[in-house]
Amino acid sequence: MKYAFEDIKDTVVIVTGSGRGIGKATAQMFADHGAKVVVSDIDEGVCKEAAEEIGRSGAEVLPIVANITKREEVDAMMDKTVEKWGKIDTLVNNAGVTKDGLFLRMKPDQWNFAIDVNLNGTYHCTHAAVNVMRKAKKGSIINLSSLSRTGNPGQVNYSAAKAGVIGFTKALAKEIGSMGIRVNCIAPGFVETRLTDAIPDKLREEMIKSIPLRREGEPDDIAGPILFLASQLSSYVNGAIIDVNGGVY
Numbered sequence: 001m002k003y004a005f006e007d008i009k010d011t012v013v014i015v016t017g018s019g020r021g022i023g024k025a026t027a028q029m030f031a032d033h034g035a036k037v038v039v040s041d042i043d044e045g046v047c048k049e050a051a052e053e054i055g056r057s058g059a060e061v062l063p064i065v066a067n068i069t070k071r072e073e074v075d076a077m078m079d080k081t082v083e084k085w086g087k088i089d090t091l092v093n094n095a096g097v098t099k100d101g102l103f104l105r106m107k108p109d110q111w112n113f114a115i116d117v118n119l120n121g122t123y124h125c126t127h128a129a130v131n132v133m134r135k136a137k138k139g140s141i142i143n144l145s146s147l148s149r150t151g152n153p154g155q156v157n158y159s160a161a162k163a164g165v166i167g168f169t170k171a172l173a174k175e176i177g178s179m180g181i182r183v184n185c186i187a188p189g190f191v192e193t194r195l196t197d198a199i200p201d202k203l204r205e206e207m208i209k210s211i212p213l214r215r216e217g218e219p220d221d222i223a224g225p226i227l228f229l230a231s232q233l234s235s236y237v238n239g240a241i242i243d244v245n246g247g248v249y
């Protein structure tokens with residue numbers, strides 16, 4: 001096993017957007033370490049497929065179809081989780097979207113979509129989960145930002161949302177650390193998933209040349225550090241932003 005974090009066993013973990021990509025790899029890695037995993041996605045097909053695949057090894061998996069921008073769906077997800085397993089130890093706010101375009105042509109819909117899923121969705125899930133975690137006086141919240149938070153042309157909406165996730169993480173860590181709940185953030189660089197599928201080969205080659213490790217990230221490269229933030233190996237890490245990008249800053 002690549003990462004051995006024994007205390008992950010029997011913890012209850014919700015990973016949003018875990019029907020594919022980084023979220024699916026993360027859900028799989030938690031399951032491989034004996035966690036009980038909520039596989040959640042807006043896309044019913046991939047949600048059920050991923051849950052079935054992860055469950056095949058005997059792991060305890062609960063598929064929940066939910067749109068993180070809809071508070072009532074988020075609340076229902078927390079309720080179903082607590083009903084089944086009685087607690088929530090870790091929330092991974094992974095679901096995210098891009099809707100790229102140059103600023104001068106960016107329509108309000110494009111702007112709102114990126115902010116709504118990446119930032120407002122993170123607020124809804126966290127707000128609902130903290131209400132459960134605070135009763136247990138423990139928990140770990142892991143948010144997904146991005147290297148793009150430093151400003152990517154053609155992504156003002158996404159960059160703004162992912163920079164917002166950093167401020168959210170730092171402020172909340174200060175606010176709820178005293179409740180025993182840690183809040184941290186992973187900021188991936190360039191990772192091979194559906195999100196980066198559309199990048200033309202030539203640009204992809206150029207990007208890889210600019211990465212000191214000379215390769216794109218794989219979803220497992222991000223899942224490992226997420227597991228670290230959920231485990232007691234990171235018990236004194238709070239309000240941290242961990243860049244996982246092969247050395248690009």
Ligand SMILES: NC(=O)c1ccc[n+]([C@@H]2O[C@H](COP(=O)([O-])OP(=O)(O)OC[C@H]3O[C@@H](n4cnc5c(N)ncnc54)[C@H](O)[C@@H]3O)[C@@H](O)[C@H]2O)c1
Pocket residue numbers: 016017018019020021022023040041042043046066067068069093094095096097117121144145146147148187188189190191192193194195196
């Ligand atoms: N891939 C990268 O290079 C990269 C880089 C930096 C940050 N990230 C971040 O990592 C996270 C995962 O990205 P990925 O590359 O695995 O993307 P992905 O597109 O492969 O998977 C994202 C999943 O989120 C789901 N989703 C979208 N909107 C949702 C909603 N409203 N409610 C619930 N689920 C929803 C999608 O259906 C999809 O299954 C995102 O937050 C993304 O911004 C990715």
